[in-house]
Amino acid sequence: MKRKVTLKQIAKELDVSISTVSKSLRDSPEISEDTRQKVQAFAKLYNYKPNLIALSLKNKKTKTIGIIIPEIVHHFFATVISGIEHIANERGYNVIVCLSDESFDKEVINMEMLANGSIDGFIMSLSKETQLKKDFHHISEVINQGMPVVMFDRVTNDILCDKVIIDDSLAAYQAVQDLINNGFEKIGLITTVDYVSVGKLRTEGYLKALKSSGIVVEENRIVKIEDIDNCADQIEKLIATQSLDSIFAVNELFAVTAIKTAKKLGLKVPEDLAVIGFTDGIISTYSSPSITTVSQNGIKMGNKAAQMLIERLEAEDEEDEQYKTEVIETHLVLRESTPPLQ
Amino acid sequence: MKRKVTLKQIAKELDVSISTVSKSLRDSPEISEDTRQKVQAFAKLYNYKPNLIALSLKNKKTKTIGIIIPEIVHHFFATVISGIEHIANERGYNVIVCLSDESFDKEVINMEMLANGSIDGFIMSLSKETQLKKDFHHISEVINQGMPVVMFDRVTNDILCDKVIIDDSLAAYQAVQDLINNGFEKIGLITTVDYVSVGKLRTEGYLKALKSSGIVVEENRIVKIEDIDNCADQIEKLIATQSLDSIFAVNELFAVTAIKTAKKLGLKVPEDLAVIGFTDGIISTYSSPSITTVSQNGIKMGNKAAQMLIERLEAEDEEDEQYKTEVIETHLVLRESTPPLQ
DNA sequence: TTTCAACACGAAAACGTTTTCGACCTACAA
DNA sequence: TTGTAGGTCGAAAACGTTTTCGTGTTGAAA
Structure with a gap:
């Protein structure tokens, strides 16, 4: 076992000073x-x-x-990491x-830990609980110490910093509008509880789309799910009791669960019930039928977030630039869970 | 913006020495x-x-x-990270x-980068290319420097270190045996090219199962896929040309693609074609029909790997312990892609 | 011979800790 | 008065770098 060699050891071995070794390796004149x-030969x-x-x-x-x-076992977040890692590595x-x-x-613990010298800057997405408590002191503290933060997806207006988001409300609006354009009227909504920022925004988009088409909003057609792992019952109740012709779900999991439930109840998708989801992940692609969904390009979001952070880190004149919010474009990916053509 | 305060600054402010500050904070007698x-009041x-x-x-x-x-956009690896992170954090x-x-x-680049002081030890799974080249010098080098390494899933016998694996061959054997027990005989295999260690082992398990039941192995029923993103054509050819009654696929993606292809060709799953996959991930759960598969508990693997690494890191007397290979148990998760009962 | 520049190198500080050792002071016993 | 013990504290080394500045040597010009 040969341990890593240091400048000091090389210096001793070659009977020169540490400075000489360091300078030699950096090709000082x-x-x-x-x-x-x-020195270089010896070092090689x-x-x-x-030592980093x-x-x-x-x-x-x-x-x-x-x-x-919040989680890594979640395709969207995994893609974002992948996007960040790629640019970071470059x-x-x-x-x-x-x-x-x-x-x-x-x-909080993780942030405090990392803030004590381990890193140069943060890229983060808020936990549900943080969004519920609306307590962001840990983040503003870090920013106050001069450490740049880039937030993505689950962000908050209470903190001023760079952000990377999609226009959740608009994307949801467009998805629901697409259903309406296809002649659907009895459109259910499966969404999260309101304190999840993106869930709330997507809900808003749904409401806006209905209203702008003069469709009355029926509260019975909206189900807000707290615990994502046990959503099946609530979804089954929604589909069984309301005679919907279509559903807009604010994430993949709700969408695929809706489809499975519909099939279980003897409904055909998309003939009897059309479904549009949110987030173009693994599930949407491989579900049967595959799911029409709002693309939410995690790779791009990660890329952008990494870019913004690194640029701020390497900006000479600190602080001058204003904070930016970058909006990543989305679009509807048409698949089998909605009727073909329009 | 108030930058982080250091011992030196506290010392200066309180007009004592750095040592005194340090000792005060650590409650030295x-x-x-x-x-x-x-000092403590001031520090607080x-x-x-x-500074870490x-x-x-x-x-x-x-x-x-x-x-x-190799990748993070891959449910299995994401679960392993999750498992590692949990124990590590604890x-x-x-x-x-x-x-x-x-x-x-x-x-290689990543390993060399991290090996220069950034970390205490590695947990890793080999890239395909590394398995193909069979070049592991970067790993043995790191180990030689006294940095512990734990390999999981895609491992190699050429390196001596702690390992966490499942018994891929046995698990595959049992899965295929299950098909045979259910009366299936014309069993197709969708696998990877041989240099992927786990793919090769699972293929061996398939072959062993057939042989032990006296079923002749027909090469035409085996397809080895190089490029996972373009597997559909080869799988369609397999299903269309061979009149199989069942398929064993060495990962989720192959399994779900086989199911989608079968349905496209007018076959019913599991009535006309039963399918068993490998790795119990998102896809298997949410596919329609859901997929019978070999569970491969990533969380547990991650937990175990982290435990083994940390124990080695914190062992007083270094080097004495022999390297261990931990085998995580698997079992067949029965779902809709195979016939009920047996 | 003296002076000065150029060259080659070393000493030391700095980053922020922890820890060992030595030093100083006080009080008390001999 | 002297010696000693205990209680407080500071100086300095160490971890492994980079960089500034200083120093000594050499050779050539004056």
Whole structure:
């Protein structure tokens, strides 16, 4: 077992000073050709690589981005990480991932931990509990310390920082409008409880679309789900009791569950019940029938978030730039869960 | 903007030495009750938190685990990360995630980067390209430097280290045996090219099961897929040309594609064609019909891998323990893609 | 011979900690 | 008065870098 070699060891071995070794390896003109070659050869032989922790301490830069997300077992968040990682890697950064498990406390702990020197900046999406409590002190604290933060998807207006989002309300509006254009009128909504920011916005889009077409909103056709793991019962009740002709669901899971439930109840999709979902993930693609859905390009969101963060990190003149909110475009991906043509 | 406060600043402000501040904060008995309280109050007021990078440098421990996986947009790997993160967090570790994108070069670069001080140990799963090249020098190098490595799922016998796997061959054998027990005989196999370790093992299990039941192996019923994104054509050809009664697929994607293809060709699943997949992920659960599959508990694998790594990291007497290979048990999850009862 | 520039290198500080050791002071016992 | 013990605290090293500045040597010009 040969441990990593340090400048000091090389210096001792070659009987020169640490400075000389360091300068030689960085091709400083102060050093004679002779010693430079000698040092470089030795360093190569012993496979010298500078210790990144020491560099981080000296430079006050870690070249590492902290990511805090509610869950990773969730295709959308996985794609965002993938998008972040790709850009980060290109620009010489690593990513360190923390999961909040939708818990406020874990989010706070993770942020405080990472903020103590481990990373240069954050990319994050709020946990449900944080959105419910509306307590963002941990985030403003970090920002106050001069550490840049980029929020994506689940954001809040209470914090000023760079953001990457989609226009959830508009996207939902367009999806529901598409149903209306196809002649559907009895449109159900499966959504989340209101404190989830994106759920609320998508609900708003649904309501707006109905109203703008003069369709009266029936509360019975709207179900708000708290616990995503046990949504089946509520969805079954919705489909069984309301005679809907179509459903708009604010995520993939609700959409596929609606389809499975409909089939179980003897309904054909899309003939008896059309379904549009949200987030173009694995489930929508591989469900039978495949699901018409609002694309929400996680890769692009991740790319953009990483870009924004890195640009801010590497901006010479700090602080001058205003915060930006980048809106990633969405579009409807037509598949089998809605009738063909229009 | 108030930057993070350091020991030095507190010392200066209180007109004591850095040592005194440090000792006061760690409740050293050397320090008088008086100054201790004074320092602690001041530190609390300014929200002092020790700089983790400085601690890492001093302690030669980062309390960080490096994870290198081929992809994150892949439910199984996401669950493993989740499992690792959970245990790591419990024991005060962070995780830093790098993606190899199935590329040998990226795997090497990422490992070398992280090995230079950023982490205490690795948890990894080999990229396809690495398995193809059979070049593991980057891994043995890291191990030689005294940095522990735990491999999971896609492992190799060429490297001695802790491993977490499932018995791929046995699990496949049992799955195929289940088909045979249900009276199926014309059993197709959709698998990967041989250099993917787990694919090869699962293929072996399939062959073993057939042979042990005296069923002759027909090469035409086996299709080996190189490019997972374009598997549909090969699968369609398999189903259309061979009159199979069932299929064993070595992953979720192949299984769901087989089902979709079968339905497209007018076959009913499971009546005309039974399907068993591998890896109990999102797709298997939400496919229609849902897919009978070999469970492969990523969370458990992640948990175990993290445990093994941390135990080795925190073992006092280093090196004494022998390397272990932990086998996570699997079982068949019965769903709709195989006939009920048996 | 003296002076000065150019060259080659080393010492030391700095990043933020922890920890060992030594030093100082006070009080008390001999 | 002297010696010693205990109680407080500070200096300094260490982790591994980079960088600034200083220093010594050499050779050539004056």
